[in-house]
Amino acid sequence: xxxxxxxxxxxxxxxxxxxxxxxxxxxxxxxxxxxxxxxxxxxxxxxxxxxxxxxxxxxxxxxxxxxxxxxxxxxxxxxxxxxxxxxxxxxxxxxxxxxxxxxxxxxxxxxxxxxxxxxxxxxxxxxxxxxxxxxxxxxxxxxxxxxxxxxxxxxxxxxxxxxxxxxxxxxxxxxxxxxxxxxxxxxxxxxxxxxxxxxxxxxxxxxxxxxxxxxxxxxxxxxxxxxxxxxxxxxxxxxxxxxxxxxxxxxxxxxxxxxxxxxxxxxxxxxxxxxxxxxxxxxxxxxxxxxxxxxxxxxxxxxxxxxxxxxxxxxxxxxxxxxxxxxxxxxxxxxxxxxxxxxxxxxxxxxxxxxxxxxxxxxxxxxxxxxxxxxxxxxxxxxxxxxxxxxxxxxxxxxxxxxxxxxxxxxxxxxxxxxxxxxxxxxxxxxxxxxxxxxxxxxxxxxxxxxxxxxxxxxxxxxxxxxxxxxxxxxxxxxxxxxxxxxxxxxxxxxxxxxxxxxxxxxxxxxxxxxxxxxxxxxxxxxxxxxxxxxxxxxxxxxxxxxxxxxxxxxxxxxxxxxxxxxxxxxxxxxxxxxxxxxxxxxxxxxxxxxxxxxxxxxxxxxxxxxxxxxxxxxxxxxxxxxxxxxxxxxxxxxxxxxxxxxxxxxxxxxxxxxxxxxxxxxxxxxxxxxxxxxxxxxxxxxxxxxxxxxxxxxxxxxxxxxxxxxxxxxxxxxxxxxxxxxxxxxxxxxxxxxxxxxxxxxxxxxxxxxxxxxxxxxxxxxxxxxxxxxxxxxxxxxxxxxxxxxxxxxxxxxxxxxxxxxxxxxxxxxxxxxxxxxxxxxxxxxxxxxxxxxxxxxxxxxxxxxxxxxxxxxxxxxxxxxxxxxxxxxxxxxxxxxxxxxxxxxxxxxxxxxxxxxxxxxxxx
Numbered sequence: 056x057x058x059x060x061x062x063x064x065x066x067x068x069x070x071x072x073x074x075x076x077x078x079x080x081x082x083x084x085x086x087x088x089x090x091x092x093x094x095x096x097x098x099x100x101x102x103x104x105x106x107x108x109x110x111x112x113x114x115x116x117x118x119x120x121x122x123x124x125x126x127x128x129x130x131x132x133x134x135x136x137x138x139x140x141x142x143x144x145x146x147x148x149x150x151x152x153x154x155x156x157x158x159x160x161x162x163x164x165x166x167x168x169x170x171x172x173x174x175x176x177x178x179x180x181x182x183x184x185x186x187x188x189x190x191x192x193x194x195x196x197x198x199x200x201x202x203x204x205x206x207x208x209x210x211x212x213x214x215x216x217x218x219x220x221x222x223x224x225x226x227x228x229x230x231x232x233x234x235x236x237x238x239x240x241x242x243x244x245x246x247x248x249x250x251x252x253x254x255x256x257x258x259x260x261x262x263x264x265x266x267x268x269x270x271x272x273x274x275x276x277x278x279x280x281x282x283x284x285x286x287x288x289x290x291x292x293x294x295x296x297x298x299x300x301x302x303x304x305x306x307x308x309x310x311x312x313x314x315x316x317x318x319x320x321x322x323x324x325x326x327x328x329x330x331x332x333x334x335x336x337x338x339x340x341x342x343x344x345x346x347x348x349x350x351x352x353x354x355x356x357x358x359x360x361x362x363x364x365x366x367x368x369x370x371x372x373x374x375x376x377x378x379x380x381x382x383x384x385x386x387x388x389x390x391x392x393x394x395x396x397x398x399x400x401x402x403x404x405x406x407x408x409x410x411x412x413x414x415x416x417x418x419x420x421x422x423x424x425x426x427x428x429x430x431x432x433x434x435x436x437x438x439x440x441x442x443x444x445x446x447x448x449x450x451x452x453x454x455x456x457x458x459x460x461x462x463x464x465x466x467x468x469x470x471x472x473x474x475x476x477x478x479x480x481x482x483x484x485x486x487x488x489x490x491x492x493x494x495x496x497x498x499x500x501x502x503x504x505x506x507x508x509x510x511x512x513x514x515x516x517x518x519x520x521x522x523x524x525x526x527x528x529x530x531x532x533x534x535x536x537x538x539x540x541x542x543x544x545x546x547x548x549x550x551x552x553x554x555x556x557x558x559x560x561x562x563x564x565x566x567x568x569x570x571x572x573x574x575x576x577x578x579x580x581x582x583x584x585x586x587x588x589x590x591x592x593x594x595x596x597x598x599x600x601x602x603x604x605x606x607x608x609x610x611x612x613x614x615x616x617x618x619x620x621x622x623x624x625x626x627x628x629x630x631x632x633x634x635x636x637x638x639x640x641x642x643x644x645x646x647x648x649x650x651x652x653x654x655x656x657x658x659x660x661x662x663x664x665x666x667x668x669x670x671x672x673x674x675x676x677x678x679x680x681x682x683x684x685x686x687x688x689x690x691x692x693x694x695x696x697x698x699x700x701x702x703x704x705x706x707x708x709x710x711x712x713x714x715x716x717x718x719x720x721x722x723x724x725x726x727x728x729x730x731x732x733x734x735x736x737x738x739x740x741x742x743x744x745x746x747x748x749x750x751x752x753x754x755x756x757x758x759x760x761x762x763x764x765x766x767x768x769x770x771x772x773x774x775x776x777x778x779x780x781x782x783x784x785x786x787x788x789x790x791x792x793x794x795x796x797x798x799x800x801x802x803x804x805x806x807x808x809x810x811x812x813x814x815x816x817x818x819x820x821x822x823x824x825x826x827x828x829x830x831x832x833x834x835x836x837x838x839x840x841x842x843x844x845x846x847x848x849x850x851x852x853x854x855x856x857x858x859x860x861x862x863x864x865x866x867x868x869x870x871x872x873x874x875x876x877x878x879x880x881x882x883x884x885x886x887x888x889x890x891x892x893x894x895x896x897x898x899x900x901x902x903x904x905x906x907x908x909x910x911x912x913x914x915x916x917x918x919x920x921x922x923x924x925x926x927x928x929x930x931x932x933x934x935x936x937x938x939x940x941x942x943x944x945x946x947x948x949x950x951x952x953x954x955x956x957x958x959x960x961x962x963x964x965x
Contacts, residue, residue: 119199120145121158134161141179142167146199148186149227154179163200169193185227188239188269195225202227211241213269213298215944219256220246220265241267247281248273248296250944251921258282258921258941258949260291272297280949296945304329307338308948311938317377317958318344334359347385348375350422363408365395372422376958388416395438404445409438409455415515417461424934424957425897425927430910434459448478459515466518468511476504499539507531510683526601530683531559551615558685559607563678568662570595595664608657608679608687614646633716634707642699650692657687692734699728702747722749737781740766743792760799764792770866777863787867794871796860803853849884849896878903891918895927907931932957 125140135157138144142156144165153167167181181195183206190211197204204225211218220243227239242265249259262278273296280289297305310324321344329337335357342350352370357363370390377383393411412434419428439454455470484497508530513523538552575593580586621639651657658677666672679686704721725747732739746761768787769777784793856877863869881900887893897912914927923942928935934957940950 117147119158119160121156123156133159135159139170149197149199150184151181151197153181162198164196164198166196167194183225185239190241192223197225209241209243211267213267213273215250216248216273216296216298216946217250217252217256218243218246218248218265218267218273219259220244239269241265241269243267248275249921250941250946253920255284256921257919260294260946261286267298270299272299298945307340311952311954312950313344313952313954313956315344315348315956315959317346318348318375318956319346321345321348342372344375346375347373349373352390361398362401363395363397365393365408367393370418370422372418374421374958386416386421388414388418388421390414390418390422393438405440405442407440409436411436411438411455411457413457413459413466414461415518417464417515420461421957424929424932424936425912427897429929429932430898432461434461448480449475450478451475464514464516466511466513466515468518469508470511471507471509473507474505477502495539495541498541499537501535501537504534505531508683528681528683529561532684533557546619548618549615550618553613554611556610557607558609558679558682559605560679560682561605562601562603563606563682564676564680565600565602565678566659566661566676567598567600568595568664569598572596573664593664594666594668595662597661597664606678608651610648610651610687612646612648614644616642616644618642631708632706633709635721636705638703638705640701640703642701644697646693646695646697648688648690648693648695650690651687652689652691654687658689694733695730696733697728697730699726701726720749722747724748738767738779742766742795755805756801756803758799758801760797762797763795765795766792768793768867769863771863794861796858798856798858798876800854800856800877803851805851805853806849849882849886852881852900854879854881875904879909881909892916893918897927 121136121138121142121144123138123140123142126137127139128137129135130137138156138158140154142153144151144156144158151165151167154170155168157166159165167183169177169180172178181192183190183192183195183197183204188211190206190209192206192210193208195204195206195209204227206223206225207221209218209220209223211220218241220241222244223246224242225239226241244265245261245263246265247256247259247261248265249256251257251259259281260275260278261281262275264276266274268274273294275291275294275296278291278294280287280291297303305328307324307326307328309322311322313321313323315321321342323342324340325343326338326340329339331337336355338354340352340354342348350370350372352368354366354368356366358365368390369392372388372390374386374388375383376386391411391413395408395410397406397408413436414434419431423429434457436455436457438456439452441450441452443450452474454472454474455468456472457466457468457470459466480501481497481499482501483499484493510528510530511518511523512526513520517523534554534556536552536554538550540548540550543549571594573593573596574591576589576591579588579590581588619641621641623637623639625635627633652675657679658675660673660675663672663674677686677689702722702725704725706719706721707716708719709715710717725745727743727745729743730741732741743764743766744761745764746759748757748759750757765779766784767779768782768784770780770782772778784790854877855875857873857875859871859873861869861871879900879902881898883896883898885893885895893916895914895916897914898909899911899913900909901907902909908931910929910931912927912929914925916926917924919939921942922939924939926935926937934955936952936954938950938952938954940952941947
């Protein structure tokens with residue numbers, strides 16, 4: 056039933072009123088006095104002397120809408136309406152729902168309470184909503200006129216904060232013009248506020264008095280932290296806790312409270328949050344310890360829909376380090392990170408974005424203890440702007456990139472790197488030439504590339520000093536290439552090509568011999584003459600000078616290649632193996648390259664300081680050594696025929712499961728390549744390189760192998776070094792090729808799903824992206840409850856790399872030595888023991904070559920509903936942490952942390 060009661064009172068002669076006994080509507084909602092059922096009164100009960108309707112001065116400003124599903128009882132004498140069964144009353148922005156509601160239109164007061172259900176349980180407790188604000192209570196009274204109410208056993212939620220109060224006074228603000236929001240205030244008595252969603256919260260901050268301004272803040276007086284209903288010794292004299300929706304300026308509570316013997320007491324990641332506009336915010340955070348260690352950082356996130364998104368952080372850290380002797384040092388480190396992503400719809404022809412990850416003095420390993428940060432030895436950045444022109448075959452990009460080795464501390468920065476290039480151009484093809492048979496010259500292609508680059512190298516601790524700028528390198532490289540392709544003799548593709556490259560530098564190298572400088576000599580005694588003699592081993596030194604000025608070199612190469620494919624197949628009618636196919640893709644290339652080694656503009660000579668003045672020797676060097684784009688080829692004129700063979704071995708087997716023939720690969724590929732140089736005086740044949748890759752056990756294991764063979768033998772020279780000589784292995788040893796060395800790597804990556812597929816005979820699925828495979832496995836919901844399902848998120852990696860080298864002891868006397876260069880096993884993942892318990896293994900492994908653990912990182916976590924307990928341990932680093940903390944949210948500053956950081960661990964082992 057639904058009715059509308061207007062905002063007015065009846066004026067005039069009233070009918071005889073019924074005398075109602077005093078009853079408690081909240082405790083006895085079903086008790087009705089005799090004759091109080093207004094439904095039994097006839098419509099003529101209003102006296103005929105009723106003269107009209109006049110608005111009362113204390114009438115409401117808007118209609119009151121009310122409804123119920125069970126029944127509605129009108130008490131005309133008492134001027135009340137009783138609503139039963141999912142009752143609802145609405146007035147402006149206010150909505151009240153309950154099992155039993157009593158509305159007194161004479162006082163504009165509404166009373167609501169729950170009712171027992173068929174099992175005697177209390178149900179239909181009042182739910183009050185004013186705009187966006189909502190709360191539930193055991194019972195309540197509210198005055199629509201004064202917009203005030205009394206609430207008993209109230210439960211209110213604001214974002215993630217839940218407030219439980221025994222009694223509260225609710226004051227509703229005046230609705231705004233859009234009637235969707237109000238400025239409300241709640242005064243609580245004997246209340247506890249928490250982020251625990253349990254009806255009986257596991258923890259909270261209890262206070263006698265609270266003032267709640269919805270969507271803004273909670274103000275409390277003297278408060279006590281309460282856990283599981285038991286008060287703790289922790290008291291707060293007062294407090295302000297923001298509960299606003301969306302973003303607002305406020306304090307960021309520390310992530311950890313720490314004590315370090317080396318640093319003292321400290322706070323980690325304490326800061327302040329600033330929302331700067333609709334699309335941008337900033338967080339200032341810091342670490343501070345009482346003994347002088349501190350750090351400061353700023354983080355920002357920004358986003359604009361359909362345009363861009365990104366984040367950036369900059370941090371500085373100054374650590375107090377005390378060694379075993381008590382000496383104190385201050386170590387500074389710096390970190391910069393920036394990630395920017397442009398939306399695909401932001402611009403049709405230009406792109407801007409990338410990531411920057413730069414640090415000094417090993418910032419990550421000093422500040423953090425997790426395996427990902429500690430073991431990351433390479434940092435890199437790549438940031439670029441690119442522009443394409445839709446109506447022109449050209450493109451332009453400007454980029455910043457950097458690489459950094461955290462072990463050697465070497466940093467290389469390339470900025471700016473400017474690339475300008477054209478797409479493939481057909482200069483002899485007319486605009487009207489579309490499809491069909493064309494003359495061969497119309498398929499001639501041309502392409503132009505230009506790159507300009509500045510490179511800075513240095514150590515991370517001194518990278519921003521003047522020395523880095525003094526050693527900076529600048530260069531420009533231009534490349535023009537042309538070629539074409541056409542078929543000959545039906546089965547062969549002929550591809551002629553010409554390439555011209557010009558490299559320009561603004562700094563070049565000069566080497567000058569300085570006689571008599573840094574002379575090295577030994578004094579010896581001559582037993583024959585009885586005199587001391589001076590034996591000079593070094594007569595001078597070579598001075599390297601970087602000369603500023605324009606220098607360039609040019610290279611030209613031309614060639615023609617011939618390619619085809621050869622197929623060989625064998626079929627079998629019986630057995631498991633039904634067919635074998637061998638595909639050979641040979642490529643022969645005839646190329647020409649001029650003489651660069653004897654060009655005085657490219658290569659020069661400098662005297663060897665260790666050679667005698669009577670018989671001086673000279674070393675050849677290039678003035679373009681260590682340049683950004685390298686130096687000209689250190690080779691004389693070449694007319695070489697290069698060859699390469701790509702081999703693919705495939706097979707077919709008979710599957711009894713579905714009685715069909717299915718394909719598989721013996722080898723993914725086997726490559727063979729080398730060359731013959733017609734212009735060389737000696738050693739015309741190059742070494743022959745062979746390599747291949749194959750997979751086993753349904754893609755679980757990958758084998759990669761490489762081997763080098765030589766058509767010539769090696770002999771000892773005058774410097775006691777074995778080198779290639781112009782003697783063929785066929786004539787000297789009766790072999791077509793002489794073995795040089797070989798290497799192979801075996802990589803195995805196991806997951807539970809792979810083990811299941813292997814033993815259940817499922818079809819092979821080659822994993823090309825390991826990270827995507829792991830993510831897919833984590834997202835799967837398996838129904839199995841066997842033992843293996845515990846390890847569903849685990850992966851085991853085994854890596855072994857071995858070499859086979861030929862070591863010469865004497866001419867024609869050698870020994871092949873086998874050594875294992877890398878051999879390690881790595882385990883990572885987590886075990887969900889129960890719904891609440893989890894064991895985390897970030898990394899645990901063993902290096903069989905070094906005979907040591909590879910930074911194991913172990914931990915466990917326990918879900919305690921609104922709390923979480925975690926422990927992590929890195930035994931080789933000597934660090935550990937244990938914490939019991941409130942889950943992330945407004946009150947996550949309530950925690951009990953205990954840890955030993957890497958500085959204290961290093962000191963403990965000294």
